[in-house]
Amino acid sequence: MNELFQFHRELNIKKVLILAIIIILIIVIFLVPKIFKKTEDQKAEISDPNITFMSNDKSISLLLPKEYGFSEYKPKQNYILELRTENNIDIFVSHKELVPDRNFNNIVSTDRESYIKTFDTYSNLSEIADLNINGNQAYSYSLHYLDNNIAYFLQIIWIQTDTGYYVIDIEFPLDTLNSNHKLINDIITNFKIN
Numbered sequence: 619m620n621e622l623f624q625f626h627r628e629l630n631i632k633k634v635l636i637l638a639i640i641i642i643l644i645i646v647i648f649l650v651p652k653i654f655k656k657t658e659d660q661k662a663e664i665s666d667p668n669i670t671f672m673s674n675d676k677s678i679s680l681l682l683p684k685e686y687g688f689s690e691y692k693p694k695q696n697y698i699l700e701l702r703t704e705n706n707i708d709i710f711v712s713h714k715e716l717v718p719d720r721n722f723n724n725i726v727s728t729d730r731e732s733y734i735k736t737f738d739t740y741s742n743l744s745e746i747a748d749l750n751i752n753g754n755q756a757y758s759y760s761l762h763y764l765d766n767n768i769a770y771f772l773q774i775i776w777i778q779t780d781t782g783y784y785v786i787d788i789e790f791p792l793d794t795l796n797s798n799h800k801l802i803n804d805i806i807t808n809f810k811i812n
Contacts, residue, residue, distance in 0.1 A: 665784040673698040676785060678711060681808040688803060706789040707798060709805065714783045725783070726757040728777045733774065751777050751806055762792055771795050773802055779811055 671680045671690055675698055682688055686703060693700040699711040717725055726746055734740055740763040749756040756777040763770055769792035777784040788805060790798050 630703075659678055671699060671701060673711060675713075677713065677781075677812055678807065679812060680711075681810070682798045682801075682804055693759070698789075701808060705794070707794075707801065708788070710787040712785045712787075716778075716782050722755060722776075722778050723757060726759070729774070729776070729785075730759050734761065737761075737763045747804065749775070751775070753810060754811070769793070771798075774794060775806070777809070777811075784809075784811070 627683075635704055644802045667683055667685070668681050669684050669688070671682065671688065673679070674693060678699065680699065680701075682701075686705055686707065687705070688707075688709070691700040693710075695712075697712050697791040699709070701709040723746065730743075730746065732805075734743060740761050743761045744759050747758045749758055754777050756775060758773060758775045760771065762774045763772060765793065770789050771792045773788040775786040775788070777786070784804060788802060790801075
């Protein structure tokens, strides 16, 4: 009888051990791929220091370094893309219809004149600069303005395409102009019309 009890006890221990091994194997089978995928995603995120932002209508994209910390916002007004950072750096992109029989430079000049009228206080209004962005004619101008006693830098870039004009407004606190100068170059270089 004692032998029979011993045999059942060994059999139960074997069943518990086999069950434990099966449970461990099931856990390992499900967790290893998840851990591996998470590691791969982290590697991909670390290896790509940039992020691409796409307009609502998918007509444009903008590749920027993640270090800027931009977040995409639901566009307000007539913007097709709106990006902001916690450091008050804003990028707004809009699309306007082509104006037939009108000189592009005149359109930008008119915009510049009407735009400055919206500010009570502005300074350092630049001349209109001629640019080429991805093979498209473009013009740009900048100014400084006050908002709630904080000085801001504002850069406006107009890009002419076959389908209309893209207007990029870049603004940030004036005291960060030196550190954000590279941002303007990144936008000009990495702005893509799809």
